Amino acid sequence: MADLTPTTAPAQQSQPAPPAGAGPDLAALRAAIDNIDDAMHDLLMRRAALAAGMAAGRVKAGGPTFRPGREAAILRRLLARHEGPLPRPVVARLWRDIIASSLAQQGPFSMAACGAADGAAAHAARGHFGLLTRLTLHPTPAGALAAVAAGEATVAILPAAERGDRPAAAWWMQMQVPRLQVLAALPFLAGPEGARPEALAVAAFRPEPSGRDRTLLRFAGVNDVGRIGGALAALGLPPCRVIWHHARAALAEVEGFLDPADPRLAALPFSSVQVLGAYAEPFCDAPARPTPTHPEEPPA
Numbered sequence: 458m459a460d461l462t463p464t465t466a467p468a469q470q471s472q473p474a475p476p477a478g479a480g481p482d483l484a485a486l487r488a489a490i491d492n493i494d495d496a497m498h499d500l501l502m503r504r505a506a507l508a509a510g511m512a513a514g515r516v517k518a519g520g521p522t523f524r525p526g527r528e529a530a531i532l533r534r535l536l537a538r539h540e541g542p543l544p545r546p547v548v549a550r551l552w553r554d555i556i557a558s559s560l561a562q563q564g565p566f567s568m569a570a571c572g573a574a575d576g577a578a579a580h581a582a583r584g585h586f587g588l589l590t591r592l593t594l595h596p597t598p599a600g601a602l603a604a605v606a607a608g609e610a611t612v613a614i615l616p617a618a619e620r621g622d623r624p625a626a627a628w629w630m631q632m633q634v635p636r637l638q639v640l641a642a643l644p645f646l647a648g649p650e651g652a653r654p655e656a657l658a659v660a661a662f663r664p665e666p667s668g669r670d671r672t673l674l675r676f677a678g679v680n681d682v683g684r685i686g687g688a689l690a691a692l693g694l695p696p697c698r699v700i701w702h703h704a705r706a707a708l709a710e711v712e713g714f715l716d717p718a719d720p721r722l723a724a725l726p727f728s729s730v731q732v733l734g735a736y737a738e739p740f741c742d743a744p745a746r747p748t749p750t751h752p753e754e755p756p757a
């Protein structure tokens with residue numbers, strides 16, 4: 458691990474003199490912060506060069522540059538090891554911006570969200586892919602999906618499906634699969650346990666597992682939606698959630714990353730079951746453990 462202990466060596470010789478009254482401790486701490494900033498900046502430049510090199514060197518062999526499963530695994534690892542006063546949402550914010558910039562290093566990347574600029578989908582899109590990623594707004598989810606299908610945007614950001622959505626809002630019923638797939642849920646850092654994703658990202662390629670995933674299954678022509686949960690559970694796929702629509706369609710969310718060729722799907726007693734995609738299970742936030750500044754008092 459890098460030695461980040463405060464040193465008195467200034468990072469730059471041209472620092473302004475500390476204000477009158479500021480003691481040597483303040484100057485030493487500021488010098489330590491300057492050294493850390495330089496070290497972080499060096500590492501960020503090295504990271505960006507590696508990401509840019511992946512695209513330039515065709516390491517990805519023409520496959521998609523956007524790999525949400527890998528992104529989720531990175532954030533999950535960092536959030537799990539995180540401690541101290543820096544809030545976890547800040548860690549997620551910083552890395553989402555770093556990753557969004559590395560996507561931009563690797564080729565064109567843009568988003569199509571439905572709704573208004575201050576709407577939920579645009580907010581989730583900006584939160585996940587940063588302020589600098591190109592965003593186009595579409596009046597309907599179908600418009601955002603059409604932009605991705607036409608290659609005008611890399612990902613569509615759509616509100617997460619809810620029971621009782623009007624037909625025009627229930628985009629999952631019409632989405633063209635397998636060409637389009639759900640491959641991420643936003644935000645990755647969820648609120649307290651049980652919080653649902655605000656939005657889903659859809660693109661024209663297959664999702665990849667992140668290690669902890671959920672798969673979305675679309676059922677069409679369903680006469681008795683009440684049978685879906687039991688039928689899935691009987692095959693070892695108990696759904697976390699089933700939502701349905703009066704047009705005899707249902708959307709079930711199951712634990713794990715399911716391959717569309719998984720034989721259990723063909724064994725389901727429904728005429729049409731399709732994998733709509735999968736996403737990394739969001740990380741549930743818990744208060745960061747504070748770093749003790751004093752040795753703990755022994756119990757009385």
Ligand SMILES: C=C(O[C@@H]1C=C(C(=O)O)C=C[C@H]1O)C(=O)O
Pocket residue numbers: 508511522523524525527528531555556557559560563
């Ligand atoms: C660097 C990569 O490309 C993208 C950027 C990532 C990053 O900045 O860590 C991770 C996954 C990809 O979406 C990669 O595939 O590893």
